[in-house]
């Protein structure tokens with residue numbers, strides 16, 4: 433009789449530690465994409481799956497795929513990324529991949545699943561070396577539209593992106609052919625550490641992610657008049673910094689009033705002339721606003737704009753807005769959110785819905801039209817992208833169990849559909 437190997441979440445934790453030993457140092461994880469350490473981690477990952485009845489391939493964008501053929505060709509994808517930022521944490525990305533390994537192991541032991549299951553390790557999620565995140569997933573999603581610009585990118589040592597990825601067998605011109613990988617995709621599942629403090633503050637191990645925030649980024653420039661700090665009376669000043677200061681305080685109120693996870697950040701203010709003996713003539717503010725609902729995000733932007741005009745009038749200065757970057761909110765699949773909710777309740781007793789502030793590979797896959805959902809596991813102190821990044825081992829184990837339940841439910845759902 434064939435002994436069925438049960439899920440072993442503790443093994444995932446052991447493997448995460450093994451990977452940390454293998455690819456980290458005193459400063460943290462060093463699995464930066466398109467480096468020898470990254471390649472080492474990818475080969476190590478492949479060895480973990482050796483001996484299982486899986487088909488392995490590396491696509492044109494460098495993504496690694498392992499396929500467990502099922503009765504239906506329609507595929508449930510489980511994805512993550514083994515690359516890290518320099519001096520990164522041990523869990524960001526790697527948890528998803530190794531939890532996926534454990535789930536695939538169990539499924540392979542059971543026999544042919546009713547739907548095909550594919551594990552994907554996305555190439556270069558972090559964009560740490562060339563400043564371009566979500567490389568592999570955006571190629572597979574067909575949304576990589578900046579190849580001309582990528583051709584010109586260089587790392588800190590002057591190595592071009594095409595040369596660096598070429599050393600790992602990836603040609604920029606062919607990367608978009610990775611798109612064929614999503615043709616059979618019926619669902620995409622991704623488990624990730626939260627990288628924020630919400631679940632910890634609620635004392636919950638796990639949460640279901642509703643989608644990724646839409647982002648509005650603007651350069652807001654207030655313009656007044658430079659004037660001598662000694663000879664200009666207070667009531668005669670046109671102080672650009674006064675407008676910026678008022679706006680900084682107001683965006684916090686806007687986010688508070690809006691609620692539902694709304695965040696507004698003034699990430700920087702540059703003042704000119706920027707000397708102690710002059711009233712500020714120009715104040716250039718970097719403003720970042722995020723929300724999960726497109727209409728609400730637009731309303732927050734509107735509020736900030738009219739507040740800035742009011743402050744400009746009060747201070748006798750001018751204000752101008754310039755959009756730097758924006759992205760629509762990406763909402764995950766309602767049916768999969770429900771299955772994820774059931775899975776979290778089953779293993780943790782309580783579930784919670786939350787949006788994701790950071791973008792993830794899941795956002796690209798969802799944008800490509802594949803029904804998608806993510807699970808978050810609690811991050812201690814909300815820290816990530818640092819060696820201090822951590823999650824309780826019991827919570828890591830629960831997260832593997834929840835992903836396993838979710839995979840089972842999704843496979844059944846896809847096979848039935």
Ligand SMILES: [Zn+2]
Pocket residue numbers: 513524525557624
């Ligand atoms: Zn990540």
